[in-house]
Amino acid sequence: MMEPAVPEHEYLRAQKKFPSVWCAGCGIGIVLGAIIRAVRALSLSKDEVAMISGIGCTGRMPVYVDFNTMHTTHGRALPFATGLKLARPDMKVMVVMGDGDALAIGGNHFIHAARRNIELTAIVVNNSIYGMTGGQLSPTTPFGAKATTAPYGQIEQAFDIAKIAEAAGASFVARSTTYHAIELDRLIARGIEKKGFSVIEVLSNCPLFYGRLNEMGDAVEMLKWFRDNTTAAPGKVASGKIVRGVLVDRDLTGYVESYRKLTAASKKRGGA
Amino acid sequence: MGNSPTTARRPKKARLMQGNLAIAEGALAAGLGFFASYPITPANEIAIFLSRALPKRGAIFIQMEDEIASLAAVIGASVGGLKAATATSGPGFSLMQEHIGYAAAVEIPCVIIDVQRAGPSTGRPGSPAQGDVMQARWGTHGDHPIIVLCPGSVQEAYELTIHAFNLSEQYRTPVILLADEVLARMWERVELPLAQVEVLGRLHPEVPPEWYFPYDDALGDVPPLVPFGQGYRYHLTGLFHDKSGFPTERLDEIDTWQQRLFGKIEGKVEQIARIEEEEMEDAEIAIIAYGSTARSARHAMKLAREENRAVGLLRLVTLWPFHDKAIERVASSVKRIIVAEMNRGQILLEVERVAKGRADVVGVNRADGAMVTPAQIMAALEVEG
Numbered sequence: 001m002m003e004p005a006v007p008e009h010e011y012l013r014a015q016k017k018f019p020s021v022w023c024a025g026c027g028i029g030i031v032l033g034a035i036i037r038a039v040r041a042l043s044l045s046k047d048e049v050a051m052i053s054g055i056g057c058t059g060r061m062p063v064y065v066d067f068n069t070m071h072t073t074h075g076r077a078l079p080f081a082t083g084l085k086l087a088r089p090d091m092k093v094m095v096v097m098g099d100g101d102a103l104a105i106g107g108n109h110f111i112h113a114a115r116r117n118i119e120l121t122a123i124v125v126n127n128s129i130y131g132m133t134g135g136q137l138s139p140t141t142p143f144g145a146k147a148t149t150a151p152y153g154q155i156e157q158a159f160d161i162a163k164i165a166e167a168a169g170a171s172f173v174a175r176s177t178t179y180h181a182i183e184l185d186r187l188i189a190r191g192i193e194k195k196g197f198s199v200i201e202v203l204s205n206c207p208l209f210y211g212r213l214n215e216m217g218d219a220v221e222m223l224k225w226f227r228d229n230t231t232a233a234p235g236k237v238a239s240g241k242i243v244r245g246v247l248v249d250r251d252l253t254g255y256v257e258s259y260r261k262l263t264a265a266s267k268k269r270g271g272a
Numbered sequence: 273m274g275n276s277p278t279t280a281r282r283p284k285k286a287r288l289m290q291g292n293l294a295i296a297e298g299a300l301a302a303g304l305g306f307f308a309s310y311p312i313t314p315a316n317e318i319a320i321f322l323s324r325a326l327p328k329r330g331a332i333f334i335q336m337e338d339e340i341a342s343l344a345a346v347i348g349a350s351v352g353g354l355k356a357a358t359a360t361s362g363p364g365f366s367l368m369q370e371h372i373g374y375a376a377a378v379e380i381p382c383v384i385i386d387v388q389r390a391g392p393s394t395g396r397p398g399s400p401a402q403g404d405v406m407q408a409r410w411g412t413h414g415d416h417p418i419i420v421l422c423p424g425s426v427q428e429a430y431e432l433t434i435h436a437f438n439l440s441e442q443y444r445t446p447v448i449l450l451a452d453e454v455l456a457r458m459w460e461r462v463e464l465p466l467a468q469v470e471v472l473g474r475l476h477p478e479v480p481p482e483w484y485f486p487y488d489d490a491l492g493d494v495p496p497l498v499p500f501g502q503g504y505r506y507h508l509t510g511l512f513h514d515k516s517g518f519p520t521e522r523l524d525e526i527d528t529w530q531q532r533l534f535g536k537i538e539g540k541v542e543q544i545a546r547i548e549e550e551e552m553e554d555a556e557i558a559i560i561a562y563g564s565t566a567r568s569a570r571h572a573m574k575l576a577r578e579e580n581r582a583v584g585l586l587r588l589v590t591l592w593p594f595h596d597k598a599i600e601r602v603a604s605s606v607k608r609i610i611v612a613e614m615n616r617g618q619i620l621l622e623v624e625r626v627a628k629g630r631a632d633v634v635g636v637n638r639a640d641g642a643m644v645t646p647a648q649i650m651a652a653l654e655v656e657g
Contacts, residue, residue, distance in 0.1 A: 013507075016516070016518055017518060046505060047501060047502075047503050047505065048501065050500055050501070052348075062507065063507055063509065063518060063519065066505055067505060068500035068501060068505055068506070069505075069506075069507045069508070070348075070351060070500075070507070070508040070509075071507070071508065071509035071510065071511065071519075072344065072347075072374065072510065073344070073370055073371065073374055073510060076340060076341065076344045076371070078341075079336060079337075079340070079341035079342075079344035079345045079348070080344045080345065080347060080348040080351075081348060082334070082336075082341075082344075082345050082348060083306065083308065083344065083345035083346060083347065083348025083349035083350075083351075083352065083356065084348035084349065084351055084352045084500060085348075085352075086306065086332045086334065086345075086349060086352075087305070087306060087332070087348070087349040087350075087351075087352025087353060087354045087356075087499075088352040088353070088499070088500060088501045090501070091352075091500065091501045108337055108338065108341075109337065109341055111337075112336075112337040112341070259327075259332065259334075262327055263327045263328075263330055266324075266327035266328045267327075267328055267330075269328075
């Protein structure tokens, strides 16, 4: 067989599912490319990888990729993935969510997945808005920013996804953007390899809604904004820039590992 | 001489057992591999028992953050190949509705145990009701098929739990075991089957991965669902989907899927739905009841028979799909049907629908968290239709 001209194509479902549902200028395709390159770099087989999603633009990601894929309900991808991971601890289970999916309707599940520190890789594509339903405000819409349901500006504070994940107990937390695709590949690969719950937040561009409503320009302008307003050097935090890179990396026992030990211990005890 | 001493004294596995524990034991006998739930009265004993029993078997127990997550985890584990169940009561059952629809549409086998308590809202948490009958049928949005079983004794709670798992695998569907507080928390003699109970496993396709589609009607009315991670990579979605599992907007593909989805259950009512008749041969009045209310109904029937009145009992073991033909037969053969239930008349509506005026249909109802008494049913016998 010929080598595909683009290595990512080997992992995509070619027969039926293209073009994608995503708008021109959307950042989600960049994230999908990074996930595929991370899986490829780790030499994982397609059979051992599962990708679970909820609802929204990011929720449509699994249909395009040739893994074991499941598009679930709004906000609930993490508990679905929790059941799958416990049933098949040998599989690498990735969960892809948007900011509304992961932090609003699914916020409680996000906190508890992190608290449990279950061996899942959660990739949160954060475009600060609900794209699929028409540009409504999300829990990561910055204070003052506009959305179709915040025409006078958002008056709630935005969640810091990484800080929530850290406080709730995740083993690994990282942040990058759709501008920094190569960096993103590496961070996702590290997240997949990490034992315990790993979270990779990806700041992403929604030029159609977030960009237009907040006069940020087109997709390229939004990518440039990510370049100019983020930093991978922690020393520059004082500059007010958003920090990229690995934010938390700690060795904690994951839930599957703890459950395995509990099972072994329970078998030694008598009774029913 | 008769039986040898060893045969005569063969130990029967008879035990005094609580309804909730019988459900849990039934689930274990059916091969339960995964249980997720959230604490709620009056279903708690199931999770407390399974949290101890499952790890010893190498199976999984997890307490989730709510009932929505519980059923999600159950569906995820079933996709991973395990027999999976959750248990709850009214408020939690309400929260599970979206995922019951997901399991029905995506065709994921799982068992949902609902120990009904008086509602709506918080209601009377420790008191019985049968107010979830229509919620079990129609609680999730959109038309969908569902199987709902309703045990009438602790012994039957054990047996029907096993049956619920079998049906969920056989028809690749969620199955709801609709118990009630009285049945779940009473203690009763249970004889565990001495012979090995029939336990059905997951169906497997006879085709290789490249020929497999998870919704392909060429593989039968119930195409096998291959667990994730076995080389049969495919897509699952709650969107309307084609035979491969991919989302579709094509009406011809949607029609093919819906015909099969509804047909696999609604086209097999006679095979799926169980009813039990007592003293119906000469009955002029039939009492229709289910769950613990059927026990009051049976007592009322016996009292009536002592007075030489021709009263029989038809007990619904399967509530959904509704056994229209059985009710039609009864409506054609008796003068009056009394439908006794701990709600404001949910199955009553179904009986009236099927009877079509062929017999008088009278409801005996209460929804205050107390049982329907035999005296209430006896009083209904007296009313002239």
